[in-house]
Amino acid sequence: MFTLNQLANFVAVAEELHFGRAAERLRMTQPPLSRQIQLLENELKVRLFDRTNRSVRLTPAGRAFLIEARRLLHQADHAAMSVRQVSAGEAGSIAIGFTAAGAYATLGRLLEVTRAALPDVGVVLREMVTRDQVRALAEGGLDLGLVRPPVTDPDLEERGADREALLAAVPNDHPLADGDGPIPLAALDGQRFIMYSPVEARYFHELLISLFRQAGVTPVYAQYLSQVHSILALVNSGWGVALVPAAAAQLRYAGLTFRPLDLADPAPVELSLAWRRSNDNPALAKLLRHV
Structure with missing residues (x-):
């Protein structure tokens, strides 16, 4: 199977239509570049270029493959960027549970903070009673819960979120x-x-x-x-x-x-934020720094 490096080499030659200039662009010498193109053609079992002493031209197969090669390289770049964003808590998703009564005021404020702190992170909302939220937090079905205290599960962390009359x-x-x-x-x-x-x-x-x-x-x-x-x-x-x-x-x-x-x-009515101590979702860690 061809590699991303071979695709990048092919795109450079296809855009320059000159092995020397393509090699300079890729900061390599021409013989290894020619070898990579030969390996790619052998893998695909087609000629991608018509080469003479004076010119380099794409074959019909080469023109079609250029479109796909650019698409694959773009997808690879996007995938790399996405995983970096997820790792930094700037992408991905976060699942938030809430009680029905907690939705009347506190949930709205929490979502405002979430949108400001995690503008590119998807938010999944789930209405649950506290008992079901605690179970979902422990099992990994929720990242963060708006629950009624106390939270007695030793694997969960609790922080006071609101009090009301x-x-x-x-x-x-x-x-x-x-x-x-x-x-x-x-x-x-x-x-x-x-x-x-x-x-x-x-x-x-x-x-x-x-x-x-x-x-x-x-x-x-x-x-x-x-x-x-x-x-x-x-x-x-x-x-x-x-x-x-x-x-x-x-x-x-x-x-x-x-x-x-x-x-x-x-103000005897309390509401808490709860999450699993071992939760490794970077979006949760980032949100907790802003809450």
Whole structure:
């Protein structure tokens, strides 16, 4: 099989139509260049040049091969440039996971940083609950995750990304919809409440259970759901009240009102970045330097 070096030699002779000038261009002597062209012709089993003492001309086969040789050399240069860019974190792809609630605000800011730091890197987005993200990070299916803490897998690194408040979401005709000040948690005692699933939405479930226990509050749990938008849809239909992260207020429902809560911790909802310590994707390393 011919080599890239033989292709480069052939292109030089084809463009110069003179072995001496082509040899000078390639910074070599003429005999080795002639030998390389002979080897290439033997490999292809065709004559590429008609040579006389006075001229060098491409044969029809040579003219056709010149097009392919240039294409192959261009592809080889592009491949070399691509792998250098991937190695430097300037190309390739990065897979980012996120929770549905994390997409309301934090994901947008993360993508802005990603576009600025990695303009030529492809971004693959995957919506997953934290449990599935942690598994995908450990198995290599994700490079970076927006997850709810804590991350207990020792092979994963965790860094705090965001904190936000909790808001009460109540139907417009509910007594708690009126007023301007923060709602005390005690006001939720005995209320029909749309609660987070203890499995699919474990983080929010445990956070609210802890807050209710500390405040001595016992709501009446009407439904258990995993996604914030589904919870708000039930509140909008008058099914009960709920507590949601502040960014969810961006989801506009005509039939519900968002009210602030009177909490000791004004921003109890946490979101973290997580990644596998041994991940060798250069794009991830570059992104983490900018986050």
